[in-house]
Amino acid sequence: MASELERVAQAPDLLVALDFDGTVSPLVDDPAESRLVPAAAAAIARLRALPRTWVAFVSGRPLASLARVTGADDDALLIGSHGVEVRIGGAIADLGLSAEERGRLVALESKLAPIVAGVPEAYLEHKPVGFGVHTRRVRDKSLVPGLHAAARTAAADVGGFTERDGKDILEFSVRDVTKGDGVRALRELLGDEAQGDVTVVYAGDDVTDEDAFAVLGPGDLGVKVGPGETRAAERVADVPAFAEWLTRLADAREASVSAD
Ligand SMILES: [Mg+2]
Structure with missing residues (x-):
């Protein structure tokens, strides 16, 4: 494990792309209360301070929510809504929803709202390009399969939604x-600034992170946080273990840079 970490730490140009919830912050009942664990925050600050080293957050959260919980400054690289929203150097890519897409969002909301309201402690999150049906707080978990089935039927009735199944959340998006x-967008963008190919470290804990692991090349490194099937090459047990891993990466990267 140390050797893969050492290898990427010596890459000329390094992008460390991180999922947020369940990767650098513990999963909590109220998503607004999530924060980076201090050890991860410290390692990220050290990495960002190094030359030819970038840190980005890649999350299913709406961009505004991601910016808030990460305490991101204007220079931060943020990807929100599973890749739909991109904020690089303070500039936000326009979502450019069509009237047709907006119409489908309104139609699905009118169907989902009463379905979700019918299950105690479930709630509907409005996202920039879709909805999240949250079930983390639902005490009677036997109600969840029925809720999901009804929500899926509603989305199928409206049509054209991409579904994502995550931890305690079922999402529907008008953008695939x-x-x-x-x-990919981050790698391309940094390709202009970097001198050669950018080496990417990507870390995540959820099913949706597998899409990111899938675009990594042979020189990159995927780190899965926690249990579950994965295509990532490395695995750490949990959020604190990943904070330690990031700290070791910062140690190795600092050593590599000062040796140049
Ligand atoms: Mg996550």
């Missing part, structure tokens, strides 16, 4: 974009 597209 993934975290893999987000990582």
Whole structure:
């Protein structure tokens, strides 16, 4: 494990792309209360301070929410809504929703709202290009399969939605974009600034992160946080273990840069 970490730490140009929830912050009941664990925040600050080293967050959260919980400054690289929203150097890519897409969002909301309201502690999150049906707080978990089935039927009735199944959330999006597209966009963007190919480290804990692992090349490195099937080459046990991994990466990168 140390050797892969050492290898990427010595890459000429390094992008560290991180999922947020469940990767650098513990999963909590109220998503607004999520924060980076201090050890991860410290490692990220050290990495960002190094030359030819970039840190980006790639999340299913709406961009505004991601910016808030990460405490991102204007220079931060942020990918929100699973790759739909991109903020680079303070500039936000326009979502450019068509009237037709907006119409479908309104139609689905009118169907989902009463379905979700019918299940105690479930809630509907309005996202820039879709909806999240949250079930983390639902105490009677036997109600979740029925809720999901009804929500899927509603989305199928309206039509044209991409579905994503995550931890305690079922999402419907009018845009068929993934975290893999987000990582590709970051790599292209940094390709102009970097001198050669950018080496990417991507870390995530959820099913949607597999799309990002899938676009990694042989020189890149995927790190899966926690249990579950993955195509990532490395795995760490949990959020604190990943914060330690990031700290070791910062140590190795600092050593590599000062040796140049
Ligand atoms: Mg996550």
